[in-house]
Amino acid sequence: MSELVLHGYWRSGTSYRTRIALEIKGLAYRQAPVELRQGEQKSPEHLARNPQGLVPALETPDGVLTQSSAIIEWLDERYPDPPLLLGDAARRAAIRAMAMVVACDVHPLGNLRVLKYLRNDLQHEQEEIDRWSRHWISEGFAALEVLIGRHGGRFACGDTLTAADCHLVPQFYSAQRVKLDCSPWPKLVRAVENALAEPPVAAAHPDRQPDAD
Structure with missing residues (x-):
């Protein structure tokens, strides 16, 4: 499996919720911090990953994903055990x-x-x-x-x-x-x-x- 790389910021709520999902799934991932206070989210490099200039962005085997809630659902579909959306x-x-x-x-x-x-x-x-x-x-x-x-x-x-x-x-x-x-x-x-x-x-x-x- 290709490495999962999380581009996020330690205090960002959206990055935090994505980390929780990754940790619950027990997935190995590397963090690539984006320093929001210095405006790194608006750098050309990050905008190429996330055109909104926001965090997080997750590098995956399926490409770069954005929007934390969508990322969490992707994680649940790609790595279904343990499920984060469960039941009927x-x-x-x-x-x-x-x-x-x-x-x-x-x-x-x-x-x-x-x-x-x-x-x-x-x-x-x-x-x-x-x-x-x-x-x-x-x-x-x-x-x-x-x-x-x-x-x-x-x-x-x-x-x-x-x-x-x-x-x-x-x-x-x-x-x-x-x-x-x-x-x-x-x-x-x-x-x-x-x-x-x-x-x-x-x-x-x-x-x-x-x-x-």
Whole structure:
């Protein structure tokens, strides 16, 4: 098998969720850090990999893949054991729904390029920007608390780590960075804490990456 190479950034939520998936699958991969703070994501070299100028990009036997949620689904199809989308059609839909709350409705509003626009172009103060992030994370977490109540077990959707946990854990990390009080969502917090206690998820934590500060 050709080497898997992850072009990402240690603190990026999308890179983090991709690492979790790779670690759960037990796949060997090499990290090629992209320093977002220095603008390396906009370099010609990286734009050739990902024309959006974003992370992650994953070099695979099938070519370079982008968009973390798509990468996670590719991993599940290419390396199906253990599955990240499992169960019947209804359960797989529930897993995807939880993942998409994060990937579509929460994370994009706290993406680095959005926060830089708020700071540099719209001249917002850092506390205003953090309040913006806390608001949108809270909206998503409130919905996820209900969904976890319906479908959760030890983790976000049952007693097995799934793609929902791959998305939820990094978003929780982002919530902590902006000092969001997560006590209103105890089911969500418990699911995240249980996931973080699992060795593959622990190995993917930003602080344990080679490019971490």
